[in-house]
Amino acid sequence: MGKCEIMSIQSSADVVLVRQAVRQIAIEVGFSLVDQTKIVTAASELARNTLDYGGGGTATLEALQDGNRRGVRLIFSDQGPGIPNIDLALKDGYTTGNGLGMGLSGTKRLVNEFEIVSQVGQGTTVTVTKWK
Amino acid sequence: MERIPILQMGRFLLVTIQVDMHDRLAMALQDDLTNRINQVSARGVLIDISALEIVDSFIGRVLANIAKMAQVLDAETVVVGMQPAVAITLVELGLSLTGIRTALNIEKGMLLLQSALQDDLKADERSPVLPEEHAGVYGEM
Numbered sequence: 001m002g003k004c005e006i007m008s009i010q011s012s013a014d015v016v017l018v019r020q021a022v023r024q025i026a027i028e029v030g031f032s033l034v035d036q037t038k039i040v041t042a043a044s045e046l047a048r049n050t051l052d053y054g055g056g057g058t059a060t061l062e063a064l065q066d067g068n069r070r071g072v073r074l075i076f077s078d079q080g081p082g083i084p085n086i087d088l089a090l091k092d093g094y095t096t097g098n099g100l101g102m103g104l105s106g107t108k109r110l111v112n113e114f115e116i117v118s119q120v121g122q123g124t125t126v127t128v129t130k131w132k
Numbered sequence: 133m134e135r136i137p138i139l140q141m142g143r144f145l146l147v148t149i150q151v152d153m154h155d156r157l158a159m160a161l162q163d164d165l166t167n168r169i170n171q172v173s174a175r176g177v178l179i180d181i182s183a184l185e186i187v188d189s190f191i192g193r194v195l196a197n198i199a200k201m202a203q204v205l206d207a208e209t210v211v212v213g214m215q216p217a218v219a220i221t222l223v224e225l226g227l228s229l230t231g232i233r234t235a236l237n238i239e240k241g242m243l244l245l246q247s248a249l250q251d252d253l254k255a256d257e258r259s260p261v262l263p264e265e266h267a268g269v270y271g272e273m
Contacts, residue, residue, distance in 0.1 A: 012154040019152065019186065037186055037217040041225060044188040048155070092226055103189050106225035 005061045009076075015047040018059045022074065029063050029070045031132055038110040039072055039130045045103045046076040046126050054078025054124055064129070071112075071131040079123040086116055136161045138168050143175040144245055145207075150183045158194040166201045174207050175252070176245035180238055182213030192227040199232045208248045209233060212241035 005025075007018055022043040026036040043059070050057040057078030064071040083089045092105045104126075108114045113129040134157065139146040145168055147161070165177060177198065181187065187195070199209040212235045214222075222229070235241035 012156050016152050016154045023185070034217045034220050037215075037221045038224065041186045041188050041221050044186060044190075045225075048188075048190060106189060106227070109224050109226070110221065 007059045010056045018047045042107045042110040045107045050076045054080030073129045077125040082120040083118040148180040177209045210241040
């Protein structure tokens, strides 16, 4: 296991800082430019969800090493209202806010592994992993 | 609060986004551009995103909104310089940026705006149609 970094997300400036930190890790792991762009875009979507829907929270960034395989894992966690219907939230075009409704469903397509755990009234944790 | 500068060149407005925009900055750009189009009666807006390392759904929405608002105010919008990695990611994310005109670089974007403006001027010249008999009189003068 590589290094692990925990960042706070409380403002839209923090979302930018998370993007920059994810870019840095992706470069260190040796991602191609396209894969860097995909994981940074995924991070941007999820960090914004944490801020807008979760009322703020944390991002945990981790460089992974599994044998010869290298990757990046990102965990976004909040103590917000939670998501009542995850299947619906994952649908293309579904939105409760004023976005395009592509955030969660689109993010899923940008990474290799995607896991979402949410409890109404407790909060939401989204974990994504992208392998090189 | 910091702002993204908007340059005026004749009837066109130019914006080069050179910073990693946070969401409020993108919203401010949307408002500023809409106001400037109105103030200077701009006919075209060129947005250079060659320095943008990502376009996520939020930035995509802001770009689409700018294009829509400009259209309502009778101005064309062209987005230029998208990096290939950004384009690949955008498509996979599911954003198609419908309604936004794009060009490879600033030069091609300007040509696109100029030709759109010229088509418009030609249409203006044609529109005040003179009645047949008057046309003859003007012809003799």
